[in-house]
Amino acid sequence: MLVVRSLGARSITSIASQGILGPSVSVAARSRHEVPRLRPCTLAGIHLRGLSTATDNFVRVVEVSARDGLQNLPPPAVPTNIKKQLIERLLACGLRTIEVGSFVRPDRVPQMADTPELLPELPPLQPAAKGDPVHYPVLVPNMRGLQSLLALEDSAKSSRDTPLTNEIAVFVSATEPFSMANNNATVDKVLNGLPPVIDQALARGYRVRGYVSCVMTDPYAGPTAPESVVNVARKLLDMGCYEVSLGDTTGEGNPEAWRTLWKALLNEGIPVSKLAAHCHDTFSMALPSILALLPLGLRIVDSSLAGLGGCPYSPGATGNVATEDVVYALHKVGFQTGVDLDNLVESGNWLCKSIGVNNESKVGRALGARQALRKAKGQ
Ligand SMILES: CC(C)(COP(=O)([O-])OP(=O)([O-])OC[C@H]1O[C@@H](n2cnc3c(N)ncnc32)[C@H](O)[C@@H]1OP(=O)([O-])[O-])[C@@H](O)C(=O)NCCC(=O)NCCSC(=O)C[C@@](C)(O)CC(=O)[O-]
Numbered sequence: 001m002l003v004v005r006s007l008g009a010r011s012i013t014s015i016a017s018q019g020i021l022g023p024s025v026s027v028a029a030r031s032r033h034e035v036p037r038l039r040p041c042t043l044a045g046i047h048l049r050g051l052s053t054a055t056d057n058f059v060r061v062v063e064v065s066a067r068d069g070l071q072n073l074p075p076p077a078v079p080t081n082i083k084k085q086l087i088e089r090l091l092a093c094g095l096r097t098i099e100v101g102s103f104v105r106p107d108r109v110p111q112m113a114d115t116p117e118l119l120p121e122l123p124p125l126q127p128a129a130k131g132d133p134v135h136y137p138v139l140v141p142n143m144r145g146l147q148s149l150l151a152l153e154d155s156a157k158s159s160r161d162t163p164l165t166n167e168i169a170v171f172v173s174a175t176e177p178f179s180m181a182n183n184n185a186t187v188d189k190v191l192n193g194l195p196p197v198i199d200q201a202l203a204r205g206y207r208v209r210g211y212v213s214c215v216m217t218d219p220y221a222g223p224t225a226p227e228s229v230v231n232v233a234r235k236l237l238d239m240g241c242y243e244v245s246l247g248d249t250t251g252e253g254n255p256e257a258w259r260t261l262w263k264a265l266l267n268e269g270i271p272v273s274k275l276a277a278h279c280h281d282t283f284s285m286a287l288p289s290i291l292a293l294l295p296l297g298l299r300i301v302d303s304s305l306a307g308l309g310g311c312p313y314s315p316g317a318t319g320n321v322a323t324e325d326v327v328y329a330l331h332k333v334g335f336q337t338g339v340d341l342d343n344l345v346e347s348g349n350w351l352c353k354s355i356g357v358n359n360e361s362k363v364g365r366a367l368g369a370r371q372a373l374r375k376a377k378g379q
Pocket residue numbers: 068071102103104105106108109139141142144145146148171182183184185211212213214247248249278310311312
């Protein structure tokens with residue numbers, strides 16, 4: 001049984017309404033997309049029985065290596081064929097949400113310039129009836145990016161039965177300096193530009209994920225106020241994002257800071273089922289932070305194969321927490337992910353060898369060495 005100790009005091013019914021214990025309550029929304037504001041809840045000292053049920057033990061891993069993992073690598077460009085093989089391997093490992101690229105300015109992020117060539121090469125999206133649906137989110141910063149994606153979809157229509165993708169991800173910083181560096185616009189300007197992009201994407205049948213960057217610190221401005229994160233997350237959900245991924249872009253988070261932020265979000269009535277953690281591991285605090293949030297309802301974790309990653313506009317930040325490390329840790333503490341760890345480790349070492357980079361996953365290196373030994377012995 002998991003015990004939640006530190007969220008301040010309110011009612012167990014509203015905890016249920018946040019998806020921790022089960023079905024969500026229906027609360028009238030003010031607009032078409034608006035996510036209902038649930039009454040803030042009290043968790044102090046209450047045993048949350050729902051957390052020990054089988055389904056509550058499942059953590060959805062959102063794999064970001066093909067986008068976040070590769071976007072910051074120096075030239076030469078990672079060949080499109082390697083990206084294709086990477087995504088095929090990730091699917092074979094059991095990952096179902098795999099971020100595959102970006103429709104951003106190619107001169108700003110050259111490693112993502114081949115996204116239009118990559119998308120038509122990917123295994124077709126499975127209809128939901130045939131198992132867990134696969135999603136291929138692509139980053140779309142603005143209407144120009146969405147138009148490029150939709151034009152590509154239109155040109156591919158005649159030769160295939162399924163769309164190229166079914167998900168876009170929009171991104172906004174909680175802080176001004178990073179927003180100017182990454183999006184070339186203030187936070188408000190980015191937010192104000194998103195409703196038509198999100199509406200049009202939803203109308204075309206995509207689901208839309210929202211990122212909030214710099215949820216812990218801004219590389220140019222220091223600590224981020226939790227209220228700024230709450231404000232942006234709330235707006236993204238109200239615009240129609242199905243979930244919000246909280247980006248610790250600089251990797252300066254730690255378990256205590258994450259708990260504080262998490263409480264601020266839940267106290268604002270944001271359902272825990274709509275929150276993902278996206279931790280960069282610059283200071284080795286990503287995994288402890290993720291583990292600290294599990295008792296508080298975290299069930300969606302972004303991670304990157306072999307711990308690759310970084311943002312071109314977050315100087316010094318290293319990769320995302322490694323998927324191998326996340327899956328290993330989650331399995332060890334009794335959670336399921338649906339991901340085949342052996343296959344993941346093999347894929348991580350294959351990727352690093354293919355593109356000539358170090359494997360940043362400790363689990364990937366350790367289990368990879370054992371795999372190599374078994375292979376040498378012909379086992
Ligand atoms: C955000 C923009 C697009 C703003 O772009 P802008 O510089 O403001 O563009 P603009 O509106 O001033 O237009 C200038 C030129 O750019 C073109 N343009 C305009 N938009 C696009 C587009 N979408 N695709 C292609 N071209 C575009 C536009 O057409 C025009 O071309 P011209 O008429 O001069 O020939 C730009 O600054 C950019 O591409 N920035 C890079 C953003 C990025 O990819 N960052 C890394 C990913 S975010 C991240 O890693 C964080 C995350 C998500 O992982 C979470 C976390 O860890 O925090």
